[in-house]
Amino acid sequence: MAASGLQLLGFFLSLVGVAATVAATVMVDWKKLVQGKHRSYEGLWMSCAGVQDRMTCEIYQSILKMPTEIQVTRAVLPVSLLLSALAVLISTVGMKCTHFMDGVPKSKSMIAMIGGITFILSGVLTIIITSWFVNMVLSYSGHKLFRPEFGNAVFVSWVGGLLTAAGGAFLSCRRCWRTNPPVSMSSSHFLSTNHSKSNYRHSSAFQIIWTFPKTFQDSSIKLTPLLDKMAASGLQLLGFFLSLVGVGATAAATFMVDWKKLVQGKHRSYEGLWMSCGGVQDRATCEIYHSFIKLPDEIQATRIALPLSLFLSALAMLVSTVGMKCTHFMDGASQSKSVTAMIGGIMFMLSGLLTIIITSWFVKVVLQNFYHSPPLIRSEFGNAVFVSWAGGLLTLTGGAFLSCRRCTTMSSVSISSSRLLPTSDPKSNYV
Missing domain, CATH: 1.20.140.150 (Butyryl-CoA Dehydrogenase, subunit A; domain 3)
Incomplete structure (x- = not known):
C-alpha cells in the first residue's frame, strides 16, 4: 500500500507539473515592458500591448524574426511536453496500482522506473530552458525605459518543471517502494528442489502424454474468464x-x-x-x-x-x-x-x-x-x-x-468444449 501510494503521489505530482508547463507554454507574459499605464507582453506565440484589461494582440508571422530566446523556448517546451506524454503512458503500465504486467513484477517495476526517468528528463529540460530564457532577458543592455523583464510565465514554467521532476523521482526510485524482501535460500529449499527434480526425471513419457488432455482442458476453463x-x-x-x-x-x-x-x-x-x-x-x-x-x-x-x-x-x-x-x-x-x-x-x-x-x-x-x-x-x-x-x-x-x-x-460460469468430453469418473458415464 505504501509503495503504491508513493507511486501515485509521484504520478499526480508529475501530472500537475505537466499541466503547469502547458499553461506556461500558452501564456503571453514571458517578457513584459511596463511604461506607466501602458504595458506590452511577449509570449511564445503572440505579443500583446495595451492599457489594463484592454489589449491588442498579434500572432507572430515569422519565426526567424523573433528573438533567439523565444525561438529556442518555443521549440524546446513542446519537446518536453511530448516526453511527458510518453512518460504518462509508460508509468500507467508500470505502476503497482494497475493490473498491467502483473505476471512479470520485475519488468513492471522496471517500466515504472523508465516512466519516472522520462518525467525527470522532461522536468529538467523545462527548468533548463526556462533558466536560460531568464538569463537572456537579464543580459539585455539598454536604457531602463526600454529594458524588458521576465513575466509570470517564467515562474509557472519553473514550478511545472520542478513538480514534473519531483514526481518522476518518486516513480524512478525503486528503493523507495520496493516491498518484497530478498528470498533466502536455505538448505531445506535446495533439498526439496532437488527432490522434485529427481521425481520429475523419473516420470515416464507415457504419464505426461496421458495427463496432457486433462491439463489442456483445465487450462481452457481457466483461460476463458481471463x-x-x-x-x-x-x-x-x-x-x-x-x-x-x-x-x-x-x-x-x-x-x-x-x-x-x-x-x-x-x-x-x-x-x-x-x-x-x-x-x-x-x-x-x-x-x-x-x-x-x-x-x-x-x-x-x-x-x-x-x-x-x-x-x-x-x-x-x-x-x-x-x-x-x-x-x-x-x-x-x-x-x-x-x-x-x-x-x-x-x-x-x-x-x-x-x-x-x-x-x-x-x-x-x-x-x-x-x-x-x-x-x-x-x-x-x-x-x-x-x-x-x-x-x-x-x-x-x-x-x-x-x-x-x-x-x-x-x-462467473464459462462453458467450454471440455465439459462435453468424457471424464474419468464412472458415474459421469451413467445415462
Whole structure:
C-alpha cells in the first residue's frame, strides 16, 4: 500500500507539473515592458500591448524574426511536453496500482522506473530552458525605459518543471517502494528442489502424454474468464480515454473566444464566455468582461454550465479510476468495484449531456437572433460550438462504456468444449 501510494503521489505530482508547463507554454507574459499605464507582453506565440484589461494582440508571422530566446523556448517546451506524454503512458503500465504486467513484477517495476526517468528528463529540460530564457532577458543592455523583464510565465514554467521532476523521482526510485524482501535460500529449499527434480526425471513419457488432455482442458476453463477480464478491462480503458479526450475538448471550448462571430468585410468581432475580441485578420483587440449581469443570457448560462460540466468530469475521473478493472483498488470487493466504475461512467454521461444540452441551447438562441436581426449585425455561432459538441459526445460515449455493467462484467460460469468430453469418473458415464 505504501509503495503504491508513493507511486501515485509521484504520478499526480508529475501530472500537475505537466499541466503547469502547458499553461506556461500558452501564456503571453514571458517578457513584459511596463511604461506607466501602458504595458506590452511577449509570449511564445503572440505579443500583446495595451492599457489594463484592454489589449491588442498579434500572432507572430515569422519565426526567424523573433528573438533567439523565444525561438529556442518555443521549440524546446513542446519537446518536453511530448516526453511527458510518453512518460504518462509508460508509468500507467508500470505502476503497482494497475493490473498491467502483473505476471512479470520485475519488468513492471522496471517500466515504472523508465516512466519516472522520462518525467525527470522532461522536468529538467523545462527548468533548463526556462533558466536560460531568464538569463537572456537579464543580459539585455539598454536604457531602463526600454529594458524588458521576465513575466509570470517564467515562474509557472519553473514550478511545472520542478513538480514534473519531483514526481518522476518518486516513480524512478525503486528503493523507495520496493516491498518484497530478498528470498533466502536455505538448505531445506535446495533439498526439496532437488527432490522434485529427481521425481520429475523419473516420470515416464507415457504419464505426461496421458495427463496432457486433462491439463489442456483445465487450462481452457481457466483461460476463458481471463480473456473475458482482459476484454472488459479494454472496454473500460477505451471508455475512460474517450471521456478524457472529451473533457479536454470541453475545456478548450470553454476558453475559446469564438462562440459568436460577426464578419463585416475584413473586420471580424468575436464573443467568448470570458472576453470579446475584434480586429482584422491576425491582429485583434480583446477586452475582458467586467460585468456578468450585462452579458447576453446565452453567454451567462453557458458560462455557468460548462464549468459545472468540467467539475462533474473531474469527479468522474477519480471515481472511475478506483472502479476500473485495470487498477488494484477495491480488488477484494469485486461487486462494489463494478458499481463504482458504473457510477463514474454515469457521472461522465451526465457531464457530456450537460455540455451537449447547453451548447445546443446556445446555438438555438444565436439562430433566433440571427433571423430577427438586421443583416449588418447578424451574429453567427463560431468554431467553439463544434468543439464543445465534440467534447460532449466523446464524454458521453466514454461514460456509456464505463457504466455498461453487462459489457464489463466477467461471466462467473464459462462453458467450454471440455465439459462435453468424457471424464474419468464412472458415474459421469451413467445415462
